[in-house]
Amino acid sequence: MSENGLTLAQAKMRDAGVAQQAIDVFSYYYRTLEEGATGLVPEESIEPLTDISSISDVEVSPEQARDALSRTVMIKLNGGLGTSMGLDRAKSLLPVRGGKTFLELIVDQVLAARRRYDVTLPLVFMNSFRTREDTFEALESCPPIGVEGIPLDFLQNREPKLRADDLTPVTWEADPELEWCPPGHGDIYTALTASGVLDALLERGYRYAMTSNSDNLGAAPSARIAGWFAASGAAYAPEMCRRTPADVKGGHLAVRRSDGRIILRDTAQTPADQMHYFTDQFRHPFFHTNNLWFDLEVLRDTLSQRQGILGLPLIRNTKTVDPSDPASTPVIQMETAMGAAVEAFEKATAVEVSRSRFLPVKTTNDLFLLRSDVYEVDEDGLLVQVPQEACTVVLDPRYYKTIRDFEARFPEGVPSVRGASSLTVEGDWTFGADVVATGDAVVREEGSPGIVPSGTRI
Missing domain, CATH: 3.90.550.10 (Spore Coat Polysaccharide Biosynthesis Protein SpsA; Chain A)
Structure with missing residues (x-):
């Protein structure tokens, strides 16, 4: 057969x-x-x-x-x-x-x-x-x-x-x-x-x-x-x-x-x-x-x-x-x-x-990082990492897995994470402009769905 x-x-x-x-x-x-x-x-x-x-x-x-x-x-x-x-x-x-x-x-x-x-x-x-x-x-x-x-x-x-x-x-x-x-x-x-x-x-x-x-x-x-x-x-x-x-x-x-x-x-x-x-x-x-x-x-x-x-x-x-x-x-x-x-x-x-x-984008977590202020683009089109260690990003896959959902929740761009070691987002949150994460930042699920107001420090 x-x-x-x-x-x-x-x-x-x-x-x-x-x-x-x-x-x-x-x-x-x-x-x-x-x-x-x-x-x-x-x-x-x-x-x-x-x-x-x-x-x-x-x-x-x-x-x-x-x-x-x-x-x-x-x-x-x-x-x-x-x-x-x-x-x-x-x-x-x-x-x-x-x-x-x-x-x-x-x-x-x-x-x-x-x-x-x-x-x-x-x-x-x-x-x-x-x-x-x-x-x-x-x-x-x-x-x-x-x-x-x-x-x-x-x-x-x-x-x-x-x-x-x-x-x-x-x-x-x-x-x-x-x-x-x-x-x-x-x-x-x-x-x-x-x-x-x-x-x-x-x-x-x-x-x-x-x-x-x-x-x-x-x-x-x-x-x-x-x-x-x-x-x-x-x-x-x-x-x-x-x-x-x-x-x-x-x-x-x-x-x-x-x-x-x-x-x-x-x-x-x-x-x-x-x-x-x-x-x-x-x-x-x-x-x-x-x-x-x-x-x-x-x-x-x-x-x-x-x-x-x-x-x-x-x-x-x-x-x-x-x-x-x-x-x-x-x-x-x-x-x-x-x-x-x-x-x-x-x-x-x-x-x-x-x-x-090695900077592949396989998930929206990776995309977040490349769009963030962790990187700058030099005159040769190369991505240059600014902080010595890149932030680890973990977004709740229930709400951020697809590009459509990701874009809808970051309408003003992704938060600043240059001063963060990690950012974990639990639940369904839409982020305003100029949000800044520092240290081991966590947005917990309690209160979601909701909005992280512009200018918030996490």
Whole structure:
């Protein structure tokens, strides 16, 4: 029955115009799934990676830095909709600072790096079929960013969701779009190649790619890291940050005992009864930022040797076809992680970077912080943290989880938290202008729903 499922899935993808290389990769993972692969990486199969170089300790001359950046392309993963925050369009179009969106600030950062180092530095987006149109429309109001001969984007592939009971492509007449899912951001290598963008970059002399999520404004162009990566001779390198007790979700690197390879292990790949190892900041002291550097020539050659299949570990996600309806048909989504490619290359390494290069927005708590006076934006479009320690923000998810609810409760902007260690909001409160939080500030639920008057000190 499952072989019939694969045939049906392949036909569905061909009919939808999916590239043959993507269909081949999907088929590889389908057979892996059929063989019972779970993608789990038990603790006993790995050794923690505890010693990596820090970018602050390496010697990089200005000439090395500029030369490396002149041969670098910046790729932003821009396929996410931010559905967990109630968004229905590209998350990168969400205003972050001074009315500017992630997209506008990314453009500012790239243009500033071009001016500072006199380099072309192409900016290329990996869009999804749901974000492309909105993204291009928004770019029309930005300063020109294109580089001649280099496309502004390429499309992430899509694949059928599979019924959990028989691995056939699911059918959902209420909304056929929900029959499809992205294959995870590990698809970047397939999509970059199948789209022709990889060849276009190589033909024009670009050698290195710096890749990151579009919702991480800390992942700005870095000539210093580019210079280090070029001099290292590595084929692949992720940026890593030292973990704190709050960093319990980010994946980490480890050394696989069976062959000595560096691998990535994510939450979804950790057995449930071993999560205490995963979250132990002393056992696994670094977390993966999803800021990656890779050698474009090595990627091309490796994909050619492997017939277009890197063979990244499968991530098996069990969901329902309609994520908002737990009673809808159970499905399996096959995914891979971009960072898992660390094990696909002979010459892979890693580098420790400052926490300032990891500022993702996954929740409205994160958005609050980026909009607050904890950060300022400098002339290069970089977010600069003003206090030594950033405030910890916890907003009641019953009332602040979605963007709509968040915006309604902060009509005058978010409070000042530059002098606060933490801010916890319990209950339903709407904040006036010029509210200031200090120390360990708490707004308790008693009296809500209500208004925190303008000028209040918490």
